[in-house]
Amino acid sequence: SFDITVKCQESTKYPQQPLSNGQIPDPPFKLVNLQINIADIDDNRPMFSRDEYTATLQETDDATITIQPTDSIKVEDRDSAAYSEFQVTIDTIGYKDGELFKVEPEGTAIGRETFYLSPKSKDVLDYETKEEFHIRLKASAVNSPQPDSFAIVHIKLININDEKPSFEHPSYDAKVIEHAKVGTRVGQFTAIDRDKGEFGVLTYRLGNITGVTDKFSVNTTTGEILVKGDIDREKIGADIQLTVFAHDVDQFEASAVVIVEIINIDEFGPYVTNQEPIVFNVEENTVGPHNIGELQVADHDFPGGNFPYDMHVTVTNNNLLFQKVGSKIIITIADGYKLDSESIGGRIQANVVISDGQHSHSSNVTLLIRDINDNSPKFLQLSDNIDISESVLPGEDVYKATANDPDASDVLKYSIESGNDDAIFDINSDDGIVRTTKRLDFEGVKKYILDIKATDSANGQGDFQLTVHVLDADDIDPVFVNSTIRCFMLESLEVGQEIICPVTATDGDTDPRFKVIEYSIITDSGDRFRISSATGTLTLNKKIDREAGGIIQNEYTITVQATNNRTDSTGDTVHVIITVVDVNDEKPQFTSRNASIEITENASEDSVIYQVSANDLDTGIGKEITYSVDQRTN
Numbered sequence: 001s002f003d004i005t006v007k008c009q010e011s012t013k014y015p016q017q018p019l020s021n022g023q024i025p026d027p028p029f030k031l032v033n034l035q036i037n038i039a040d041i042d043d044n045r046p047m048f049s050r051d052e053y054t055a056t057l058q059e060t061d062d063a064t065i066t067i068q069p070t071d072s073i074k075v076e077d078r079d080s081a082a083y084s085e086f087q088v089t090i091d092t093i094g095y096k097d098g099e100l101f102k103v104e105p106e107g108t109a110i111g112r113e114t115f116y117l118s119p120k121s122k123d124v125l126d127y128e129t130k131e132e133f134h135i136r137l138k139a140s141a142v143n144s145p146q147p148d149s150f151a152i153v154h155i156k157l158i159n160i161n162d163e164k165p166s167f168e169h170p171s172y173d174a175k176v177i178e179h180a181k182v183g184t185r186v187g188q189f190t191a192i193d194r195d196k197g198e199f200g201v202l203t204y205r206l207g208n209i210t211g212v213t214d215k216f217s218v219n220t221t222t223g224e225i226l227v228k229g230d231i232d233r234e235k236i237g238a239d240i241q242l243t244v245f246a247h248d249v250d251q252f253e254a255s256a257v258v259i260v261e262i263i264n265i266d267e268f269g270p271y272v273t274n275q276e277p278i279v280f281n282v283e284e285n286t287v288g289p290h291n292i293g294e295l296q297v298a299d300h301d302f303p304g305g306n307f308p309y310d311m312h313v314t315v316t317n318n319n320l321l322f323q324k325v326g327s328k329i330i331i332t333i334a335d336g337y338k339l340d341s342e343s344i345g346g347r348i349q350a351n352v353v354i355s356d357g358q359h360s361h362s363s364n365v366t367l368l369i370r371d372i373n374d375n376s377p378k379f380l381q382l383s384d385n386i387d388i389s390e391s392v393l394p395g396e397d398v399y400k401a402t403a404n405d406p407d408a409s410d411v412l413k414y415s416i417e418s419g420n421d422d423a424i425f426d427i428n429s430d431d432g433i434v435r436t437t438k439r440l441d442f443e444g445v446k447k448y449i450l451d452i453k454a455t456d457s458a459n460g461q462g463d464f465q466l467t468v469h470v471l472d473a474d475d476i477d478p479v480f481v482n483s484t485i486r487c488f489m490l491e492s493l494e495v496g497q498e499i500i501c502p503v504t505a506t507d508g509d510t511d512p513r514f515k516v517i518e519y520s521i522i523t524d525s526g527d528r529f530r531i532s533s534a535t536g537t538l539t540l541n542k543k544i545d546r547e548a549g550g551i552i553q554n555e556y557t558i559t560v561q562a563t564n565n566r567t568d569s570t571g572d573t574v575h576v577i578i579t580v581v582d583v584n585d586e587k588p589q590f591t592s593r594n595a596s597i598e599i600t601e602n603a604s605e606d607s608v609i610y611q612v613s614a615n616d617l618d619t620g621i622g623k624e625i626t627y628s629v630d631q632r633t634n
Helices: 096-100
Strands: 002-009 029-036 052-058 073-076 085-091 101-104 108-110 112-119 132-141 149-158 171-177 185-188 203-206 216-218 224-227 239-247 253-263 270-272 278-283 290-299 310-315 320-325 328-333 347-355 360-370 383-389 397-400 413-418 425-427 433-436 447-455 461-471 484-490 518-523 529-531 538-540 555-563 572-581
Touching (some): 073 085, 085 096, 096 101, 185 253, 203 216, 216 239, 290 360, 310 320, 320 347, 397 461, 413 425, 518 529, 529 555
Parallel strands (some): 052 149, 278 360, 383 461, 484 572
Antiparallel strands (some): 002 029, 073 112, 085 132, 101 112, 132 149, 185 224, 203 239, 216 224, 239 253, 270 290, 290 328, 347 360, 397 433, 413 447, 518 555, 555 572
């Protein structure tokens, strides 16, 4: 349509009247608006913006993705709305790829619209299935005779690593002979990766299995498993489970289990698997038939069992029976036989030899009879006598009481039941050793009669009597009755003469051999006295002058020791105080020898003109002094 404005104005041929201001006005006119509508006809068809479009994208399994080429897919019909309705569809004639896609938006459009493509399923945009697609789009006018227009869309996929490797089966079986040579082929186990190019290249490895990994290797490129080390079926087993892994450049990984059967080579014989030493236990008095136990037999060459072997048994008691039952040897007690521990020594020994004709194996089997307490202990003799010196120290062993109990497993306990006055003895309850607990005293008790008992765990008892004779020993030191003895001697006593003084000790031992006493002086200042070692008699060793040197000494003290002939005897001591009895053996002495005096001539008679004095060291009447004038001068 067009919008037009028309102007109508009077001709200038007719002048206008001037205005008051003298100006001449324009001629009068009138404006008219006209709208011219052009009636459209259907003379255009819908057209694509390009004849060809190109889209490049990574392969994906996303079915909701929209595929938009670099230049958008645009369609336009230039006719008016009434004649511009159109629809875009996929033309599959000659372009089968179009069957895999759909165009959106669906339905009809008017005038102009932008379109895009999307896959019909998630499997379409898979590089490994198809790398490129060519789709022809058709734009058709609705209710119009106008011809269709076409455009080609080229879709190119970019390869990515979107496929994981996989093995055809989760597990495989293989076989290899035991001790096969290194390099022997076990089998080839390959995985598949649908990715193309470098993403589809796989590398193989074996999983780590302790003790087995070093026996096999895998070619990292081909997946071929080879023998790498010595394969010992008896060490690593009859069936080995290997895990082979395949991974691509991005470490996408798959795994499969390969069960390798090791084909056995006969190189071992049968053997008993019971842990050595093989010992079975059964209670005494058990009566057969009775099952004791079984021996397990194996052969490394036949890990599954069912192998042939022969058996030979040597046994100390034929009532212990051995019977083969498959891979077991059943051990039983013969019917009616009763096990007596004491009569068969507490055990039955057997030697079992098994063989497959080439290899043999020997096992020693012991049946231990668990002893029950059905016997009482007995001493080797009913009584005994021993002599013990009273000098035995406390804690010394003096005797060992021994009882026997036929019950091998029984434990005996020893005790003193009576006769142990003042608990002078003790017995070790485990070994029966009798010890002293205190010093024995012959002078107090000369004999003990001990009743000793042995008791087993079932309270069975045996009795024994031990008579102990206590022997006298030199165990008493001599003693003095008093700690001090006083004696007297005349000053006139001569050297060698006896001093009457009762220096006597006593010894409490009974045996005369142990009552011998020896005397000795251990302190005597001046060595003035002697003593008889046998009798204790004192004699004078040096002459004693009571008043010697003008110093009076009335007493002398000596220490006398009494011991016996024991080397460890300490004996006893006594202080002997000897008092010297004075004799008149000293002359009086004047205190001054000469004197000169003067007297007046008229001194009266009996007047004192001078006094003399004298001293006598003797005592008693021997000390009394009388004075007299021997000479007078006129």
